[in-house]
Amino acid sequence: xxxxxxxxxxxxxxxxxxxxxxxxxxxxxxxxxxxxxxxxxxxxxxxxxxxxxxxxxxxxxxxxxxxxxxxxxxxxxxxxxxxxxxxxxxxxxxxxxxxxxxxxxxxxxxxxxxxxxxxxxxxxxxxxxxxxxxxxxxxxxxxxxxxxxxxxxxxxxxxxxxxxxxxxxxxxxxxxxxxxxxxxxxxxxxxxxxxxxxxxxxxxxxxxxxxxxxxxxxxxxxxxxxxxxxxxxxxxxxxxxxxxxxxxxxxxxxxxxxxxxxxxxxxxxxxxxxxxxxxxxxxxxxxxxxxxxxxxxxxxxxxxxxxxxxxxxxxxxxxxxxxxxxxxxxxxxxxxxxxxxxxxxxxxxxxxxxxxxxxxxxxxxxxxxxxxxxxxxxxxxxxxxxxxxxxxxxxxxxxxxxxxxxxxxxxxxxxxxxxxxxxxxxxxxxxxxxxxxxxxxxxxxxxxxxxxxxxxxxxxxxxxxxxxxxxxxxxxxxxxxxxxxxxxxxxxxxxxxxxxxxxxxxxxxxxxxxxxxxxxxxxxxxxxxxxxxxxxxxxxxxxxxxxxxxxxxxxxxxxxxxxxxxxxxxxxxxxxxxxxxxxxxxxxxxxxxxxxxxxxxxxxxxxxxxxxxxxxxxxxxxxxxxxxxxxxxxxxxxxxxxxxxxxxxxxxxxxxxxxxxxxxxxxxxxxxxxxxxxxxxxxxxxxxxxxxxxxxxxxxxxxxxxxxxxxxxxxxxxxxxxxxxxxxxxxxxxxxxxxxxxxxxxxxxxxxxxxxxxxxxxxxxxxxxxxxxxxxxx
Numbered sequence: 110x111x112x113x114x115x116x117x118x119x120x121x122x123x124x125x126x127x128x129x130x131x132x133x134x135x136x137x138x139x140x141x142x143x144x145x146x147x148x149x150x151x152x153x154x155x156x157x158x159x160x161x162x163x164x165x166x167x168x169x170x171x172x173x174x175x176x177x178x179x180x181x182x183x184x185x186x187x188x189x190x191x192x193x194x195x196x197x198x199x200x201x202x203x204x205x206x207x208x209x210x211x212x213x214x215x216x217x218x219x220x221x222x223x224x225x226x227x228x229x230x231x232x233x234x235x236x237x238x239x240x241x242x243x244x245x246x247x248x249x250x251x252x253x254x255x256x257x258x259x260x261x262x263x264x265x266x267x268x269x270x271x272x273x274x275x276x277x278x279x280x281x282x283x284x285x286x287x288x289x290x291x292x293x294x295x296x297x298x299x300x301x302x303x304x305x306x307x308x309x310x311x312x313x314x315x316x317x318x319x320x321x322x323x324x325x326x327x328x329x330x331x332x333x334x335x336x337x338x339x340x341x342x343x344x345x346x347x348x349x350x351x352x353x354x355x356x357x358x359x360x361x362x363x364x365x366x367x368x369x370x371x372x373x374x375x376x377x378x379x380x381x382x383x384x385x386x387x388x389x390x391x392x393x394x395x396x397x398x399x400x401x402x403x404x405x406x407x408x409x410x411x412x413x414x415x416x417x418x419x420x421x422x423x424x425x426x427x428x429x430x431x432x433x434x435x436x437x438x439x440x441x442x443x444x445x446x447x448x449x450x451x452x453x454x455x456x457x458x459x460x461x462x463x464x465x466x467x468x469x470x471x472x473x474x475x476x477x478x479x480x481x482x483x484x485x486x487x488x489x490x491x492x493x494x495x496x497x498x499x500x501x502x503x504x505x506x507x508x509x510x511x512x513x514x515x516x517x518x519x520x521x522x523x524x525x526x527x528x529x530x531x532x533x534x535x536x537x538x539x540x541x542x543x544x545x546x547x548x549x550x551x552x553x554x555x556x557x558x559x560x561x562x563x564x565x566x567x568x569x570x571x572x573x574x575x576x577x578x579x580x581x582x583x584x585x586x587x588x589x590x591x592x593x594x595x596x597x598x599x600x601x602x603x604x605x606x607x608x609x610x611x612x613x614x615x616x617x618x619x620x621x622x623x624x625x626x627x628x629x630x631x632x633x634x635x636x637x638x639x640x641x642x643x644x645x646x647x648x649x650x651x652x653x654x655x656x657x658x659x660x661x662x663x664x665x666x667x668x669x670x671x672x673x674x675x676x677x678x679x680x681x682x683x684x685x686x687x688x689x690x691x692x693x694x695x696x697x698x699x700x701x702x703x704x705x706x707x708x709x710x711x712x713x714x715x716x717x718x719x720x721x722x723x724x725x726x727x728x729x730x731x732x733x734x735x736x737x738x739x740x741x742x743x744x745x746x747x748x749x750x751x752x753x754x755x756x757x758x759x760x761x762x763x764x765x766x767x768x769x770x771x772x773x774x775x776x777x778x779x780x781x782x783x784x785x786x787x788x789x790x791x792x793x794x795x796x797x798x799x800x801x802x803x804x805x806x807x808x809x810x811x812x813x814x815x816x817x818x819x820x821x822x823x824x825x826x827x828x829x830x831x832x833x834x835x836x837x838x839x840x841x842x843x844x845x846x847x848x849x850x851x852x853x854x855x856x857x858x859x860x861x862x863x864x865x866x867x868x869x870x871x872x873x874x875x876x877x878x879x880x881x882x883x884x885x886x887x
Contacts, residue, residue: 144248144251145415147245149243150242155234163767164737165735171222172223174219176214176215176216180214180452181452182212186210187205189202190209190222191220191713192215193219195217198236198240199215200212209290221241246419248416248509252357255333257279262348262351265287271289273291274325278328279333280324281323282315282325289609293315295707297326298326301323302318302321302322303320306344307355308321309456310338311323313710314707324353338357340368341364352365360418362419363406364424366426369399370426373396374396378391378438380436387435387436387438388780392436393432396425398428399427402421404415406421430773435776439777441781441800442796443756444472444785446471446760447762447766448761449520454574456505459506463509470782471515472515472517474517475592476518477522481527481528481532482526483495486501516590518590518592522595524566525562525594526564528561529560530762533560545564546563546564547610548599548601548605549607550605551610555606561599563595563599568610575651579658589666590666591668593655593671594670597673597684598685601684619662621639621643621852645684649693652690652695668695669697669698670700671701672700672701674702674703675717688723691723694724698787699726699728700728700729701728703718704733705733711732712750712752715755725877728756729755732762735762738765740773747777754877756786790881790882791878794878795834799880802827802828805823809861814863815859817841829849842875850869853868
């Protein structure tokens, strides 16, 4: 059986509002429009298409989980999971009837997990005690054709929804639309067609080609896109009948591979032209391998061998993608993090995990140390997670991490302490039910975050208890930092779902305002704003407290947090005022969770997030491979982050990273080892200036990026900068940075534009490091 997805360059993700046990974020989907499909075959002969392997389950999907994924599926209860050992069904776990979730994955088998319509099929055909098979690469028909109704073509304002695309609608945008992009939001799927061929699967707000069109779908239309289109497919539409048709055969895979090869060739050419610090010859070699595989695919197509056509086309796409990855620069000062919920059972397992991270040059691990009210280590204050009783995995992670140059930060779920699918309400609220956060209707757990139990952030006893756990954690373990997650109220809009309307909070607010918050609504503008600010202050004051306590234990310990990037979400709905925390200097670095498939959206949101900073706090952007990123999309988003002022990125989460992800990162943006910016900004600056000098000597001068009259002076500017960094005086370093910047701008006739851009960008990073170093000294 295959153990991970083989789909190559056929990728699309869309938002589905489906609560996750781990994140609370919506699952998003990739396309399943494959000619050759894998099937689950029941004992009665009935079959169903497998959507994919080893990724979180979405709506109406069958996902198969193998031991490669981990110890369990990590899915919520809203589906059915069938445990298979040695080809025999040993358990059917219908979570919609009995509260079952997160099925264990047997070492000698797999789990079939299904939701919605797929669940209906499973319940009808897979029975405990029956046999079940996985059939791979089944081609039931050499041509797949599908037609769907169009709701709108080139809709015009005013719009009820972004881009004029409403619920369950399929919209076609042509060059007559009058706008450069579709204007849609991320809650759907799109594809771009040129000359009748799908050239790109997109997420939202797609660029509309002059020689083609964009198709955008939401809901049912989105599902049609995901299930019936892919890169290379033929797509036509008829404005008279308002119908659109997709056609997929083996030639679609050849066309898809050709597009990837074309893109990689352009990337190699651009890398050479723009003086990029990348292994050009290795990229060319990978591209040559792709061309040979494509030739084999075309030969197989001529013989009507559809399976070999698909296999060689996919191999060609993989090789061409690798060539593209090899044209991505790798920084020497960069945060490369990953969030991880531990499932390891011994030291050997931990070594295996950390070796995998070290091999791909990750340098920071956010280890989930306190979640669902349990610690992973033996605690004098909290209950230890039953999965780790008898040993201390945190201690081992720290010890082995130091050997590999990987920082370990204790990632803690602050006010979220239980889920209805996992021993509800958890150990803390079982012992202290009076500590629970209560919504306006008096309900526990959350309605908007289905099944989530939260502590009341305002209660002194809650704050003291969490403080004691965190202080114990950082005092008894040599962690590199404390990473606060769920440092917020539960989602509190609309008003009837708002928090926190317990007796204590109501009385405390009444003391300062004279009114009971139950008696006010958003119509009471000033009082409602005061109530919102009061709730924000409960979170912010706790952050301030933890900051002080962390620094009292060890000034070098880093305090960081995972936050929602958009103020309308973080502050207005969850009272998570990270803007205030950054301004007050409570955070050493911050990780906004910018979870989307649309790379343009991720980049725009990153820039908007950073624009709100009033202190030079470093930001490591949280990315979302857990929703099903392809290796190509992952590298695209990491690369996009290097084009912003972000100091690095963090992947959510380790269990979602497959072998192809690690290989892609290692071939591209994580090819070199990197130093963490926050660890020692002055040392980071030393490494950075040394690397700049290397690029000048090995790339820019030999490739004629700098004219002879400017060479000696340019080299001298960076020698001066290196000496200043060696002295460790921030003001002197800043002076030399300014001198180098001015020189580069003044010598624009003698320095190629691309080289100037690289040098100025590196100097901007050094300036950021100096600002952070000064901030740390305050």
